[in-house]
Amino acid sequence: MVDIRADSAAAIPSSPPARNRDLRPKRTFDPMIILWIVLALLLLFLIVNPLLRLIVDSFRQVNGSELTFANYISAFSRARHIQAVINTLWMASFASLIAASMAVPLAWAVSRTDMPGRDLAHASVIAAFIIPTFLGAIGWMLLAGPNAGWLNKIWVGIFGTATGPFNLFSFWGLCFVVGIYAFPLIYVFTRSALDLISTEMEEAAAVHGAGTLRTMMKVTLPLALPAILGAFILVFLETMALYGTPALIAIPARYNVATTQLATFFEHPIRVEVAAAFSMPLIGVTILLLWVQRLLLSNRSYVSVSGKGGDRRIIRLGPWKWMLAGYALFISLVTVLLPLIVLLHCAFAKAWGRGASLSNFTLDNFYHIFFEQMTVRQSMWNTFSYAAVTATFCCAFGFGVAYIVQRRLLPFTSVLAFLALSPVIIPGIVLAICFYAAYAGAPFYLYGTSAIIIIAFITRFMPIAFVTVGTGIRSINPELEEAVRILGGNRLMVLRRVVGPLLKKTLLGAWILTFVLATRELSTAVFLSGPETRVISVLTLDLSEQGRYEILAAMGVVLLFVTTAVVLAGMRVLGRDFMLRRT
Amino acid sequence: MGMDRRTFIAAGLAATLAPRGAAAQMSDHEKSIYEAAKKEGELTWYIAHYTSETAERFGRTFTEKYPGVKVNVVRTTAQVAFQRLSQDIQSNVPNCDVFATTDIGHCVSLKQRGLLMSYRPQGVDQISPIFRDVDKDGQFHTTSATFVSILHNTNKVKAEDAPKTWKGLLDPKWINQVSVGHPGFSGFVGIWTVQMKKLYGWSYFETLAKHKPQIGRSIIDTVTMLTSGERIVAAGPGGLAYLQASRGNPVGVIIPEEGAVLMSSPTSIMKNTRRPNAAKLFAEFLHSREAGAIVVDEYGSPLRDDIEPRPGVLKVNQMKLIQPSVDEIVKGIPECIEQWRDTFGI
Numbered sequence: 001m002v003d004i005r006a007d008s009a010a011a012i013p014s015s016p017p018a019r020n021r022d023l024r025p026k027r028t029f030d031p032m033i034i035l036w037i038v039l040a041l042l043l044l045f046l047i048v049n050p051l052l053r054l055i056v057d058s059f060r061q062v063n064g065s066e067l068t069f070a071n072y073i074s075a076f077s078r079a080r081h082i083q084a085v086i087n088t089l090w091m092a093s094f095a096s097l098i099a100a101s102m103a104v105p106l107a108w109a110v111s112r113t114d115m116p117g118r119d120l121a122h123a124s125v126i127a128a129f130i131i132p133t134f135l136g137a138i139g140w141m142l143l144a145g146p147n148a149g150w151l152n153k154i155w156v157g158i159f160g161t162a163t164g165p166f167n168l169f170s171f172w173g174l175c176f177v178v179g180i181y182a183f184p185l186i187y188v189f190t191r192s193a194l195d196l197i198s199t200e201m202e203e204a205a206a207v208h209g210a211g212t213l214r215t216m217m218k219v220t221l222p223l224a225l226p227a228i229l230g231a232f233i234l235v236f237l238e239t240m241a242l243y244g245t246p247a248l249i250a251i252p253a254r255y256n257v258a259t260t261q262l263a264t265f266f267e268h269p270i271r272v273e274v275a276a277a278f279s280m281p282l283i284g285v286t287i288l289l290l291w292v293q294r295l296l297l298s299n300r301s302y303v304s305v306s307g308k309g310g311d312r313r314i315i316r317l318g319p320w321k322w323m324l325a326g327y328a329l330f331i332s333l334v335t336v337l338l339p340l341i342v343l344l345h346c347a348f349a350k351a352w353g354r355g356a357s358l359s360n361f362t363l364d365n366f367y368h369i370f371f372e373q374m375t376v377r378q379s380m381w382n383t384f385s386y387a388a389v390t391a392t393f394c395c396a397f398g399f400g401v402a403y404i405v406q407r408r409l410l411p412f413t414s415v416l417a418f419l420a421l422s423p424v425i426i427p428g429i430v431l432a433i434c435f436y437a438a439y440a441g442a443p444f445y446l447y448g449t450s451a452i453i454i455i456a457f458i459t460r461f462m463p464i465a466f467v468t469v470g471t472g473i474r475s476i477n478p479e480l481e482e483a484v485r486i487l488g489g490n491r492l493m494v495l496r497r498v499v500g501p502l503l504k505k506t507l508l509g510a511w512i513l514t515f516v517l518a519t520r521e522l523s524t525a526v527f528l529s530g531p532e533t534r535v536i537s538v539l540t541l542d543l544s545e546q547g548r549y550e551i552l553a554a555m556g557v558v559l560l561f562v563t564t565a566v567v568l569a570g571m572r573v574l575g576r577d578f579m580l581r582r583t
Numbered sequence: 584m585g586m587d588r589r590t591f592i593a594a595g596l597a598a599t600l601a602p603r604g605a606a607a608q609m610s611d612h613e614k615s616i617y618e619a620a621k622k623e624g625e626l627t628w629y630i631a632h633y634t635s636e637t638a639e640r641f642g643r644t645f646t647e648k649y650p651g652v653k654v655n656v657v658r659t660t661a662q663v664a665f666q667r668l669s670q671d672i673q674s675n676v677p678n679c680d681v682f683a684t685t686d687i688g689h690c691v692s693l694k695q696r697g698l699l700m701s702y703r704p705q706g707v708d709q710i711s712p713i714f715r716d717v718d719k720d721g722q723f724h725t726t727s728a729t730f731v732s733i734l735h736n737t738n739k740v741k742a743e744d745a746p747k748t749w750k751g752l753l754d755p756k757w758i759n760q761v762s763v764g765h766p767g768f769s770g771f772v773g774i775w776t777v778q779m780k781k782l783y784g785w786s787y788f789e790t791l792a793k794h795k796p797q798i799g800r801s802i803i804d805t806v807t808m809l810t811s812g813e814r815i816v817a818a819g820p821g822g823l824a825y826l827q828a829s830r831g832n833p834v835g836v837i838i839p840e841e842g843a844v845l846m847s848s849p850t851s852i853m854k855n856t857r858r859p860n861a862a863k864l865f866a867e868f869l870h871s872r873e874a875g876a877i878v879v880d881e882y883g884s885p886l887r888d889d890i891e892p893r894p895g896v897l898k899v900n901q902m903k904l905i906q907p908s909v910d911e912i913v914k915g916i917p918e919c920i921e922q923w924r925d926t927f928g929i
Binding site: 080083145146147148149169247250251252254255256260264266267268269270351352353368372373374375436440441442445447448527530531532534542543544545546547548549551 | 659662666667669674679692765797813814
């Protein structure tokens, strides 16, 4: 999962056990120093330079070189622009609340109770995680468009009213769609926190006469609260930086948010400098909230969260379990089943508005995307190849940095670790602006190349790979490696014969996770892709302007087919839980 | 012209089959740029005139006529196309070879900055005189003409009940029922906005905003909103409405009494193109009979006088048309986008 921010809090200060020091090379010159320099230079290129460029550009005259505050004035002197930031904060707040109201009960039910269908509920969370947000948004446009949406049509059919009750193109519609595709993150955090809390305290409460509900409210939830709040903050930050769903829903809803506003600074004449200035509050909010989150998570003074788990008693809910199961079914309906059904119908339909019938069935949409519309085929190839390269590089790089940091092989490893994690402070769409400012023009001229998208993806997802692999390395006892060294093997042999094989599964897990995330990434790609480097997410956004949802749905079905296959293969090798595991 | 359906289809077939023997009929000029274009192998076409399906069809037909030269079709709304082009220009990356927008202001701005190539395709002489030589230096040429009019969902609104005038679109009975595009994305919507402002002042849009229209991005989306029944009246593109109606979708076209808004859209070759010959060849193609045949087949209005539109499709010279001047468009669209954002909040 996208849980790096939480773990970053733990990963940075983690001082390795003292015996690791013995591994530190004692020679005056170690060839590893070259590796250090290479990694540091790469991090400089990937993170420090783009971020510095963003900050410097925000003070630079538009298309000039003088320093000025004018960009901040242009960015924030219009009421509409400030309103966009306020709107974003509202949207992110309510979307996160919606996500939490789904995730927390579900996590509790799956972790602690005898609710029927727990495995299915869990599987449906994985499915919700795989569905790209923009695709879910399109599904919901077809379901809850105020007049033509299926749900409204069904409502009108049953109750005979003039119009249905749902209007997706509204503030609440926007929050709903954003929230239901953000909830897996809160679910994962809550569930792993609940898994770690011993039930002894709950039992004590029960002995003293508290009922199930009271126990949950007074004991269990407060214990898990820091983790829940931490996840809430992450979801808040993720949703704040979304571009695709707002572009699809917020424009018809006439509701401007910060990301759609940022996009307007790219209209002619392009004002990257103003966009940079406008990004600063987003980065500010991110840093502030990550700091709060770190405080929350590091202050775990609860002895009961021992990590050992202890005895776990399943709470018997009696008839209430059916109600909870109903809620779980509702969640899986709104996040996965309904959007998927409507997208599948649409992908095989001549015109989605005509409803489901044999005369409306066609394979033309798939024929069209595979054989007629060349850009679709190219963008599919781009999507999967960029994601594969990104995942491979992220894992290799994450492994290199994490290993050096964990084993303290080089001086100033904490700086390396900090740098590898630092992209989390940059929202995806702002990251794109950073890269655009730093590498699109002179002297690199990377705009329109696949390189700029891939390196932006690598930067965006490196923290995830770094933390995932780092956790794996931490679990390997250094004694194994020391043994190789004592017997005369060099570091390379250690990596090849010991660490590599032990980490195989971790690396594969990290690879798949990064791969899936990269296939669905839109915000980072949107300002960086040129005509030949569009990915499915960007093309979907382009084509969605015209409302040809049949083609979009067909593309989405292909994308989901591939990512699901990769994830299922991963589950076979790595076990069911690899995608949604916190540590 | 009295052409029945069968002859019409036959003519269409003849036009599409023509490429087979085309090599023999190529003019010397065409032959020489084709030979050079083959070495370049491809070109990138930023295109806002057509839907992505139609644009891809242009690309495929071009490659069938000129094997060995591929077209990378990049279809977006005009303002997004121009945004991408501006990013290209700023980064000094010549991604785009042929730029086809619906906002003529783009071409004027590019020309002022010296970014366009002067090239007059031979086919320009074949098109209707009213569309010829929009730019005296030949840096952009009209390659598409269609119109924006009132559209309605024929299942839900009978033609006689639909608005007859642009002003009529503001009738309170259409509250929550109107679909429009966004001038910040669509060039057609930009020109339409300039024209409505010219007719009725900005208060037209203040009233419209109170009626809560569905705002899409592309003007194409308005037709989808009608066919799906999401909205029932729209300011949308006539040609696409005819096409969708031919496929059995419930869309009707009404030419407003004030006149439909003519959209004549220009195409330019970028001066910094890496494939000048492929770009020129493609510019020639855009005025060819084959290109005209695609336009006709998709229920559009052909630019050439020697090609007849489908029966039932009005020729642009057969209806009352209004159009802002080039100067009004150049100055008006950026203003209108700002005003639109203030009025509609988006």
